[in-house]
Amino acid sequence: MGRTLIEKIIIAHGGGECTGGDVVWMDIDNRSARDFAGANVVGNLEKYGGDSPIDDPDKTFFTFDCNVPANTIPYATNQHRIRLYAREKNLKIWDVNAGIGSHVVIEEGLGKPGTTTIGTDSHLNIMGSVGAFGQGMGDVDTAFAFKSGKVWFQVPNSVRVTLKGMPAPGTEAKDVALAMLKEFGSHTLLGKSVEVCGEWTDQASLSDCITFSSLGTEMGAIIILLAPNQNVLDAFGMKKEEAIYADADATYEKEYVLDISNLEPHLAAPPNPHNVHPVSEYKETAVDGVFIGSCTNGTYEDMAYAAKLLKGRKVADGVMLKVVPATRKTWTRLLHEGLLADLFDAGAIVSNAGCGGCASGQIGMTGLQEIQVSTSNRNFTGKQGKGDTYLAGIGTAVASAVFGRIATVHELEEV
Amino acid sequence: MASLHLKGRLWVLQRDGELISDIDTDMIFHNQYLAITDISKMGQYSFDNLNGFKDFAQLAKPGDMILAGDNFGSGSSRQQAVDCFRCLGVTAIIARSYGAIYKRNAINSAFPVITMQDAKASDFKHLEVVVLDMDKGILGEKKAESMSGVQKDIFFAGGLFEYAETLK
Incomplete structure (x- = not known):
C-alpha cells in the first residue's frame, strides 16, 4: 500500500x-x-x-x-x-x-x-x-x-490539494496561502496533513515555500507538506534520492483542486485569517502602520523585494513602516548589499532580527482604532495590539505604506 | 499495578436526554482556582461550574467513571482539569471526543481517557455500576476504542516522564 x-x-x-x-x-x-x-x-x-x-x-x-x-x-x-x-x-x-x-x-x-x-x-x-x-x-x-x-x-490523516494554474504577475506566495484560507477556512483541513502540489509549488523558491506552509496553523492543519522541489533541494545541497517523497500510489482521505489561475493579491481583513478578500476591494481604507517581517514573510527574498519596491520611494507622512528581518544572517546580507539603506531611506524603522510584530511588542504594538497592514500570519483581536490588522503580502504592505491607504503593488508602478 | 479493567459507577453527564458536549476546562476546573498547585486540594472544585453537576465533588466516590459527549475538555491547557479527577479517585473518562490538548494532558499523566464515538445517554443508567475493558475497548456491553499502545506504555509507567525512565 x-x-x-x-x-x-x-x-x-x-x-x-x-x-x-x-x-x-x-x-x-x-x-x-x-x-x-x-x-x-x-x-x-x-x-x-x-x-x-x-x-x-x-x-x-x-x-x-x-x-x-x-x-x-x-x-x-x-x-x-x-x-x-x-x-x-x-x-x-x-x-x-x-x-x-x-x-x-x-x-x-x-x-x-x-x-x-x-x-x-x-x-x-x-x-x-x-x-x-x-x-x-x-x-x-x-x-x-x-x-x-x-x-x-x-499520525494525521492526509489530504491532497492540487493547485491549478499560475497566479497573475505581482501575486506572491502569501496571496496563494490566503487563497487557501479563503477556500478552506479554519475547519476543512483541521487535524490533517495537507500535501499541496501543482505547477506553482513545483517552481516555488524556498522563501515562497516557507511563506506558504507557515499559514497551515491558521488553516487548522497539522502541517502543510510540500514535496521538496529542485530549488529546495539546491538550498540544502541535497539530491532527490536523499529526500523523502510520498509514494506515487499513496491514497488520500480527500483530494481537492484549487484554481489559482490569474489570482490577484488578497488580504485577510480583521478579525481572523480566513476573512480573505481581494486587495482591490479595500482601497479606501486608510492605514496608520505597516509591519514587514515574521516567520511568514521575513526571509532575505521578502526583505529584498520590499527594498526593491521602496528604493527611491517614500513612506507616506504619518505612516509607521516597521521592518524586522527574520534572522541575523538575513540582516547581515541586507546590510552588506546596501538594501538596508533602501529601506531606511524610504522611512522604515528597521529592528534587530526576531518575531517582531507577533510577539510581545518587540517593535511596538497597535493602539485602539489603529489600522495596520501586516505581513504576519495572525490578525485575531489583541494579537498585535488593540488595533485592526490586515494580513497581506510584501507588495501590498509596501504599496500601503507608500500611499497611506491599502493599495495594490500595481499602483506603485504609477508613482 | 494499574489495570486495564475497571469497575465502578458511571456518571452519565446528560441534559435533556443528550450527553453534554463541549464541556470546557472552565466548567471542569474554573480559572478562579488556577493558583492551586497541590493536587490534593483540586478535587473539591471538579465540575463546580457545570450546570446540573455542581455537587459532583461532594457525591463522587473513588472508582467512579464519567461519560460525556463531544469535545470534552476543550479550551485551555490547564493540567488541573485532569488532576482534579485523579484527586477524587475518578478512574476514567469516556467521551465521544476530546479537546486535543486535554487528551494529550490526560494521556501524559496516565489518566485513562477512552473514546466512544457513538456513545448515547440512553445506553446507560446514571450511576449504574459498569465494567470498562480498556484493552478490548468495551464499556458495559457497548463498543468503545481500546487504549493505543502508546497510551498503555504511559499508563503502566504511571506518567510520561516515568515512561522515559523505562527507556534506559
Whole structure:
C-alpha cells in the first residue's frame, strides 16, 4: 500500500508501519524550546528529568525570538534562567541576536528535507515547507523530547490539494496561502496533513515555500507538506534520492483542486485569517502602520523585494513602516548589499532580527482604532495590539505604506 | 499495578436526554482556582461550574467513571482539569471526543481517557455500576476504542516522564 509523505517521514523515524489514526512513538532530530515556554521546559526537566535530563545535547537547543532583547522583566528572567540551565547542560542557545528559531533551524541546515523537529513554537509546522516534519508542542511534551529524544504522536490523516494554474504577475506566495484560507477556512483541513502540489509549488523558491506552509496553523492543519522541489533541494545541497517523497500510489482521505489561475493579491481583513478578500476591494481604507517581517514573510527574498519596491520611494507622512528581518544572517546580507539603506531611506524603522510584530511588542504594538497592514500570519483581536490588522503580502504592505491607504503593488508602478 | 479493567459507577453527564458536549476546562476546573498547585486540594472544585453537576465533588466516590459527549475538555491547557479527577479517585473518562490538548494532558499523566464515538445517554443508567475493558475497548456491553499502545506504555509507567525512565 502506498504511503503519504507524513507517514513515510514518521516511519523513517521509528514510528513502525503506521498509517493515519495510529498513535506512535517517533524519534525527533531537532528538539527545541524558545524563550516563550522555554523556562517551563527547564522547570519540567528539573522536576521530572532525573539524573539524565538531556538525551543528546547535540540535538537539543534553545532559540530566543519572542522578546529580543527582553523588554519585560519576566521575559528577561525566563531567558536568563534558560541561559544558566543551557550553560550547565552544555546546550546550544541561539540567543536574542539570532532571529526566529524555525528560520534558524532551516538556515543552519538542521531542518532539512525528511527530518523531524519539535518545539514550543506553534508555527514549527513551517518545516513542512521543505518536506520535513515540524510540530509545536506544550512544555511537558517538549521537556520529554529533551529527555528521551522521542514524542508520541497521532499520525494525521492526509489530504491532497492540487493547485491549478499560475497566479497573475505581482501575486506572491502569501496571496496563494490566503487563497487557501479563503477556500478552506479554519475547519476543512483541521487535524490533517495537507500535501499541496501543482505547477506553482513545483517552481516555488524556498522563501515562497516557507511563506506558504507557515499559514497551515491558521488553516487548522497539522502541517502543510510540500514535496521538496529542485530549488529546495539546491538550498540544502541535497539530491532527490536523499529526500523523502510520498509514494506515487499513496491514497488520500480527500483530494481537492484549487484554481489559482490569474489570482490577484488578497488580504485577510480583521478579525481572523480566513476573512480573505481581494486587495482591490479595500482601497479606501486608510492605514496608520505597516509591519514587514515574521516567520511568514521575513526571509532575505521578502526583505529584498520590499527594498526593491521602496528604493527611491517614500513612506507616506504619518505612516509607521516597521521592518524586522527574520534572522541575523538575513540582516547581515541586507546590510552588506546596501538594501538596508533602501529601506531606511524610504522611512522604515528597521529592528534587530526576531518575531517582531507577533510577539510581545518587540517593535511596538497597535493602539485602539489603529489600522495596520501586516505581513504576519495572525490578525485575531489583541494579537498585535488593540488595533485592526490586515494580513497581506510584501507588495501590498509596501504599496500601503507608500500611499497611506491599502493599495495594490500595481499602483506603485504609477508613482 | 494499574489495570486495564475497571469497575465502578458511571456518571452519565446528560441534559435533556443528550450527553453534554463541549464541556470546557472552565466548567471542569474554573480559572478562579488556577493558583492551586497541590493536587490534593483540586478535587473539591471538579465540575463546580457545570450546570446540573455542581455537587459532583461532594457525591463522587473513588472508582467512579464519567461519560460525556463531544469535545470534552476543550479550551485551555490547564493540567488541573485532569488532576482534579485523579484527586477524587475518578478512574476514567469516556467521551465521544476530546479537546486535543486535554487528551494529550490526560494521556501524559496516565489518566485513562477512552473514546466512544457513538456513545448515547440512553445506553446507560446514571450511576449504574459498569465494567470498562480498556484493552478490548468495551464499556458495559457497548463498543468503545481500546487504549493505543502508546497510551498503555504511559499508563503502566504511571506518567510520561516515568515512561522515559523505562527507556534506559
